[in-house]
Amino acid sequence: MIILGLESSCDETAAAVLKTDGRSFTLLxxxxxxxxxxxxxxxxxxxxxAARNHIKNIIPVIDECLAAAKIKPQKIDRLAxxxxxxxxxxxxxxxxxxxxxxxxxxxxxxxxxxxxxxxxANWLENPKLxxxxxxLIVSGGHTELILLKNQKSLKKIGQTVDDAxxxxxxxxxxxLNLGYPGGPVVSKWALNGNPKAFNFARPMLHSKDYNxxxxxxxxxxxxxxxxxxxxxxxxxxxxxxxxxxxxxxxxDVLVHKxxxxxxxxxxxxxxxxxxxxxxxLLRDTCKLKAESSRLNFNMPQIKNCTDNxxxxxxxxxxxxxxxxxxxxxxxxxxx
Ligand code: KG4
Ligand code: ZN
Numbered sequence: 001m002i003i004l005g006l007e008s009s010c011d012e013t014a015a016a017v018l019k020t021d022g023r024s025f026t027l028l029x030x031x032x033x034x035x036x037x038x039x040x041x042x043x044x045x046x047x048x049x050a051a052r053n054h055i056k057n058i059i060p061v062i063d064e065c066l067a068a069a070k071i072k073p074q075k076i077d078r079l080a081x082x083x084x085x086x087x088x089x090x091x092x093x094x095x096x097x098x099x100x101x102x103x104x105x106x107x108x109x110x111x112x113x114x115x116x117x118x119x120x121a122n123w124l125e126n127p128k129l130x131x132x133x134x135x136l137i138v139s140g141g142h143t144e145l146i147l148l149k150n151q152k153s154l155k156k157i158g159q160t161v162d163d164a165x166x167x168x169x170x171x172x173x174x175x176l177n178l179g180y181p182g183g184p185v186v187s188k189w190a191l192n193g194n195p196k197a198f199n200f201a202r203p204m205l206h207s208k209d210y211n212x213x214x215x216x217x218x219x220x221x222x223x224x225x226x227x228x229x230x231x232x233x234x235x236x237x238x239x240x241x242x243x244x245x246x247x248x249x250x251x252d253v254l255v256h257k258x259x260x261x262x263x264x265x266x267x268x269x270x271x272x273x274x275x276x277x278x279x280x281l282l283r284d285t286c287k288l289k290a291e292s293s294r295l296n297f298n299m300p301q302i303k304n305c306t307d308n309x310x311x312x313x314x315x316x317x318x319x320x321x322x323x324x325x326x327x328x329x330x331x332x333x334x335x
Contacts, residue, residue: 001077002028004101005313006062008094009086009114010140011035011045013057016309017069017076018124020317025124028069030303030310033057040180044170051089058097065309073105080316083111084333085141091329099324108321111328112312115142115335116154118273120318121300121311130296133269134262136254136286137335138276140166140181143254144335145210145261152318156335157261158210165250166276168214172221172246176239186243187279193237193244198224200249210261212253221246251282259289272299275306 001021007014012035017028035053039045066073081098084091102109119135133148143165145158166183173182178189201220203213221242228238262270270290276282277299290297304310
């Protein structure tokens with residue numbers, strides 16, 4: 001089966017062509033057009049600017065993707081497009097484009113949940129995962145733990161009660177004037193810092209549930225910054241130490257809760273996904289802890305952790321096609 005996946009829920013316009021029979025997942029093309037440079041000057045994504053740029057980019061991105069995959073529309077078996085959660089105007093650009101293509105090309109279409117797609121990015125790496133499995137999904141807007149009984153049975157067992165992990169990275173970067181998006185820039189600064197320099201709070205580390213909380217951690221970074229007059233003089237060493245200590249606190253909580261959930265639910269496999277799963281410390285620590293607990297470990301390549309069309313196409317394999325007339329976006333869709 002050949003699937004064209006389209007993604008436009010936030011600030012990336014993306015398309016991918018995936019060939020799969022369920023046993024192997026081969027990407028024929030994977031094109032992402034990022035708007036980071038455009039939104040950087042605003043310190044975050046401006047929804048109307050994002051939607052306008054999706055309109056400008058989506059057809060060229062699809063054309064480039066089909067050309068790179070050397071595929072004519074006739075060869076595509078199904079379309080898959082993100083329908084939520086995300087920014088409504090951005091979602092509508094992808095969904096309306098996909099509907100028009102489904103109509104013009106006479107193809108079935110699948111509406112894809114963006115968070116499920118992050119999880120299914122794991123199949124691009126390894127389609128022979130062992131179940132039950134626990135997947136940590138960490139993105140800019142969500143932090144969720146999902147229990148999978150099999151490929152299609154997904155149950156949310158935990159989530160953040162306030163900020164998402166990615167949001168915390170973005171806010172800390174803002175506090176330290178490091179730019180946007182926060183995750184990549186904080187982790188780069190952290191490379192030169194001491195993760196033990198500040199003992200930041202690790203909220204809910206030992207709570208009995210599988211929930212997370214990151215707003216207290218962000219506040220404790222804020223108070224630290226306010227108390228340090230030298231930061232105003234832009235001390236690079238201090239900034240690096242704050243980034244390293246903050247990153248360590250986030251990773252400690254994420255990994256502890258994920259491994260605990262996997263052991264409690266007798267899972268065979270631990271998986272990572274979402275934009276924050278691009279974080280090298282999280283990737284290395286989770287792999288190490290999972291394997292030392294005798295659990296299998298899987299994660300997508302870094303470029304398939306942040307938003308992309310490949311994960312949408314992978315999720316499209318597991319989704320039910322619907323007539324294009326029935327496709328609706330839902331900015332608040334939950335997993
Ligand atoms: O999944 P994603 O690309 O978009 C959403 O669905 O939200 O995730 C974006 C989030 C942002 O908060 C960004 O700061 C974070 O992922 N992120 C990272 C890294 N790369 C991206 N966080 C920590 N370390 C990274 N290397
Ligand atoms: Zn995402």
